[in-house]
Amino acid sequence: MKILNHSNILGLEKFYRRTFMNAISGYRSGTLIGTKSENGQTNLAVFNSLIHVGATPPHLGFMMRPTTIERHTYENIKKTGFYTINHITSSIHKNAHQSSAKFPRNVSEFEACGLTEEYLEDFHAPFVKESVIKLGMSFAEEHFIKSNNTIFVVGKVEYIAIDENIVQEDGFIDMEKADGVTIVGLDAYYSGQQLGRYAYFRPGDKITPILS
Amino acid sequence: MKILNHSNILGLEKFYRRTFMNAISGYRSGTLIGTKSENGQTNLAVFNSLIHVGATPPHLGFMMRPTTIERHTYENIKKTGFYTINHITSSIHKNAHQSSAKFPRNVSEFEACGLTEEYLEDFHAPFVKESVIKLGMSFAEEHFIKSNNTIFVVGKVEYIAIDENIVQEDGFIDMEKADGVTIVGLDAYYSGQQLGRYAYFRPGDKITPILS
Numbered sequence: 001m002k003i004l005n006h007s008n009i010l011g012l013e014k015f016y017r018r019t020f021m022n023a024i025s026g027y028r029s030g031t032l033i034g035t036k037s038e039n040g041q042t043n044l045a046v047f048n049s050l051i052h053v054g055a056t057p058p059h060l061g062f063m064m065r066p067t068t069i070e071r072h073t074y075e076n077i078k079k080t081g082f083y084t085i086n087h088i089t090s091s092i093h094k095n096a097h098q099s100s101a102k103f104p105r106n107v108s109e110f111e112a113c114g115l116t117e118e119y120l121e122d123f124h125a126p127f128v129k130e131s132v133i134k135l136g137m138s139f140a141e142e143h144f145i146k147s148n149n150t151i152f153v154v155g156k157v158e159y160i161a162i163d164e165n166i167v168q169e170d171g172f173i174d175m176e177k178a179d180g181v182t183i184v185g186l187d188a189y190y191s192g193q194q195l196g197r198y199a200y201f202r203p204g205d206k207i208t209p210i211l212s
Numbered sequence: 213m214k215i216l217n218h219s220n221i222l223g224l225e226k227f228y229r230r231t232f233m234n235a236i237s238g239y240r241s242g243t244l245i246g247t248k249s250e251n252g253q254t255n256l257a258v259f260n261s262l263i264h265v266g267a268t269p270p271h272l273g274f275m276m277r278p279t280t281i282e283r284h285t286y287e288n289i290k291k292t293g294f295y296t297i298n299h300i301t302s303s304i305h306k307n308a309h310q311s312s313a314k315f316p317r318n319v320s321e322f323e324a325c326g327l328t329e330e331y332l333e334d335f336h337a338p339f340v341k342e343s344v345i346k347l348g349m350s351f352a353e354e355h356f357i358k359s360n361n362t363i364f365v366v367g368k369v370e371y372i373a374i375d376e377n378i379v380q381e382d383g384f385i386d387m388e389k390a391d392g393v394t395i396v397g398l399d400a401y402y403s404g405q406q407l408g409r410y411a412y413f414r415p416g417d418k419i420t421p422i423l424s
Binding site for chain 1: 213215216217218221222224227228229230231232233234235236237238239240241260261262263264265267268269270271272273274277299302305306309312313314315316319324332333347352353355357358359361362364366369371372373375379382385386387388392393394396397399400401403404405406407408409410412414417419422
């Protein structure tokens with residue numbers, strides 16, 4: 001085992017530390033956040049920090065570094081109140097990665113990265129046509145994380161468009177069937193293989209697979 | 213495509229909605245959080261909401277529902293200031309799932325779930341011996357999420373113990389080599405297969421794999 005304490009971590013070479021510390025949280029979500037500015041300019045950016053905040057009412061959260069590349073996304077969310085979250089599939093993961101580049105403000109990453117803008121009903125923000133799980137979100141609250149000058153953004157799920165073939169009878173979504181990807185660090189994309197799904201466990205139970 | 217708006221979501225049958233909305237955020241981290249109470253009782257619980265907050269100084273965050281099963285973990289973190297985050301491997305994912313059960317306060321989930329308590333140097337909280345990526349954390353800040361009455365907990369990475377065979381020359385950690393798992397919803401565990409790792413992308417570039 002390699003052992004590092006806090007000062008060993010701070011003493012690591014800058015790029016090594018960035019790569020290492022970004023990977024140490026392990027597997028993360030792989031999503032594209034779509035927004036549209038007040039004057040109609042669309043924006044798309046890859047995010048790997050989506051987390052479940054609560055199911056009733058449904059809210060999801062993600063981390064933002066609003067002073068970097070992500071600032072167009074942040075500005076659009078704050079000004080318009082809406083954004084979309086689109087799950088990355090393995091078929092579009094290379095396109096998704098390209099959206100992490102610093103494109104000028106007047107370039108839409110949809111076009112630059114070979115992905116298709118899609119509008120569903122009257123929802124303000126653009127969805128990614130190629131995605132099979134698309135969420136329309138409204139801004140709910142934000143929390144400034146003073147430890148790192150980052151922002152935790154929480155949104156309400158207003159709208160869901162999902163391929164019904166990947167939703168099981170009890171509501172479970174099989175991400176392997178959805179061709180979903182998970183991200184490690186800033187630049188590595190993985191597909192998933194289900195090891196098992198297990199019934200709610202009570203002390204004294206045997207572990208019981210849920211078969212689908 | 214199946215389409216649902218916010219009121220359709222709220223109208224779903226309760227258990228279906230819980231399963232569906234917990235899965236809709238896709239792949240998440242798979243970790244075990246270890247704590248020890250002031251009177252020495254250890255506790256271990258599976259968490260699927262770890263996210264990277266920042267690399268300099270290194271901080272990670274996760275979501276808590278302190279009124280449910282997770283309350284022992286929350287109480288111990290708030291009272292002692294310390295906790296550990298241990299990545300779940302496929303070899304221990306069934307043990308990890310068992311820790312989601314409601315064990316009485318005087319039962320340690322380590323013993324009940326067949327996992328081994330490990331103490332590293334003088335760090336207060338217990339690590340999981342079977343894990344290959346172990347983080348010693350100190351409580352940094354918490355944010356109450358009023359949309360769902362949940363808490364976003366941010367901690368500083370004080371200590372890392374990691375199998376050096378899974379760390380690449382540039383600091384990247386290959387989660388496939390680490391035998392890591394990613395969780396979907398409340399009960400499904402997946403292993404990962406790397407699709408590719410790609411160089412930082414600049415407008416006009418071709419997408420370039422990083423070979424390791």
